[in-house]
Amino acid sequence: MATLCAPIYSRRPSTIAPTDYDVVIVGAGCAGLGAALVLGRCRRRVLVCDGGAPRNAPSSGVHAFLSRDGIKPQELLRISREQLEPYPSVVIRPGKVTNVSAENHGFTLIAESESGRPATITTRKLLLATGVDDELPPLDGMRELWGRGVLHCPYCHGWEVQDKALAVYGRGKMVVGLALLISRWSRDVVVCTDGPMGISANARRRLQAQGITVREEPIIRLQGNRRGDLKCILFKNGDELERDALFVHAHQHQRGTLAEQLGCRTTSKGAVWTDKYLQTSMRGVYAAGDMTPGSQQALIAAAEGTQAGIFLNERLTKEECV
Template sequence: MPTTDYDVVIVGGGCAGLSAALVLGRCRRRVLVCDGGPPRNAPSPGVHAFLSRDGILPQELLRIGRKQLEPYPAVVIRPGRVLTIAAEDHHFTLTADSESGRPATITTRKVLLATGVDDELPPIDGMRELWGRGVLHCPYCHGWEVQDQALAVYGRGKTVAGLALLVSRWSRDVVVCTDGPGGLSENARQRLRAQNIGIREEPIARLQGNKRGDLKCIVFANGEELERQAIFVHPNQHQRGTLAEQLGCRMTSKGAIWVDKYVQTSVRGVYAAGDMTPGSQQAVIAAAEGAQAGIFLNERLTKEECF
C-alpha cells in the first residue's frame, strides 16, 4: 500500500462532509476535512425536516457536527480551500491553503468531494438580498413556515408550472410570475387555472422587502405591485470549484457529478456526496449520503488492505 498522509481527504465541511468524517473516524481511518467556507444554506434562518434538529440554525448544526468529531483523534478539520488535485499511481496529491500563506501539499489514498453547489439567482433587484427568507428554493424545507400566506413562484415553462402546483399544497393563494412571456403550454395553463393559481407575465422590476429579509411585494416594470410574503424559485446551479473538472469526472446533463451505486465518480478512488450529485437537495439527505460514502470508502480501503 502507498504511504500517504491520509486515508481519505474530504473536500467540503458541510453536512455531507462532516457525516462522512464521523463514519470514517469511527472506522479508525486517517481523515482530513478541508472546510472551504460557509455552506449554501448559510442565509437561511433554519434547517428544516432534519430529524432531531428541525429549525436549527445552519451554522449551529455544523458546529455540533464538528464538536462530535472531537473524540476521534484521527479526524482533522482545517479551514481553507483545496486548490488542485491530481491522480497518481494508487493515490492522490492535493494542494490546499495553509496558515503560512503558501499552498500545502497533501497525499491521500481516496478523495470525497462534498463541496456542494452555488445558485445562479435571476438578475432581479432584491432577489439576492432576500435569498433564504423572502426568496425560497424548496417548499419541503420552507413550506410550513409560509403556509396559508400569499405566495409567488418565479420561472418559466414546465418547471414553474410543476413548482407552483407543488407550492399550492401549502397555500391556496399562489401566483406564477414569469417576468415576461412564460412559455407555458395550454395544458400547463389549464392545470394552473384548475388550482386557482394566477399567472402574471409582466416584466418584474424588483422585489421589495424589509430589513429582516422578508418579502413585502413584487414590483412590476409597469409600476404595479403584487403583495406577497414569499416567492419560490428553482435557480440554475453550478459546481463550487473546478476539482471535479480537474480530475475529469463525468458530469450529468444538468451539471451534477455522476456517481455509481457506491457513490464513486467515474474516476476510480474519487467519491462524491451531497448537493453536487444528482437527486434531492436537503441537509438531511446530504448527511445521509455522506454517511453512505463513509461506509463505501472504508469497505474499499479494507478490500485493498486485506484481499
C-alpha cells in the same frame, strides 16, 4: 510547501505507498462531516478541508432534519464538528483545495493553509462534498432576500409560509411544476414570469384549475423589509403585488472544479455522476451531497456522506486485506 499530517492508526501492507491520509474530504458541510464521523469511528486518517460558508448559510433554519428541525445552519455545523472531537484521527482545516492530480499512490492535492502558504497533501482516496452554487435570476432584491423572503425548496420552507400569499418566479414547464407543488401549502399562489411565460394551453389550464394566476408583466424589483422578508413585487407598469414569500427554482453549477480537473463524468444537469457505491467515474474519487444527482436537503446530504464513509472504509479494507 507545508504538509498537513495526522497520526497513523491503520495498518497497511508494504505494497501500499504511504500517504498523509487515508481519505481527504473536500467540503465541510453535512455530507463531508457525516463521512468524517463514520471514518473517524473506523480509525481512518482523515482530513476535512473546509472551503467556507455552506450553501444554506443565508437560511433562517434547517428544516425536515430529524431531531434538529429548525436549527440554524451554523449551529448544526457547530454541533457536528463538536461530535468529531473524540476521534483524534480526524483533522479539520480551513482552506480551499485548488488543485488535485491522480498519482500512483492515490491523489496529491494543493490546498490553502492557515499560514498562507500552499500545502501539499497526499491521500489514498478522495471524497468530494463541495456542493453547488445557486445562480439566481438577475432581479433587483433577489440576492438580498435569498434564504428568507426568496426560497427554493417547499419541503424545507413550505410549512413556515403555509396559507400565506406566495409567488413563484420563472418560466416554462419548470415553473408550472413548482407552482402546482407550492399550491399544496397555500391557496394564494401567483406565478410571476417577468415576461412571456412560454407554456402550453394545457399547462395554463392546470394552473387555473388550482386557482393559480399568472402575471407576465416585466418586474422592476423585489422589495423586502428590514428582517429580510418579502414585502411586495414591483412591476414596471407601476403595479405592486403584496407577497409574503417567493419561490424560485434557480439554476446551479458545481461549487468546485476538482471533479472537472479529474475528468469525472457529469449528468446532463451538471451533477457529478456516481455509481451505487458513490464512486465517480474516476476510480478512488467519491462524491456525496448536493453535487450528486437527487434531492437536495441537509438530512439527505448527511445520510449520503455517511454511506460514502462506509463505502470508503470497506474499499480501503479490501485493499489492505490481500
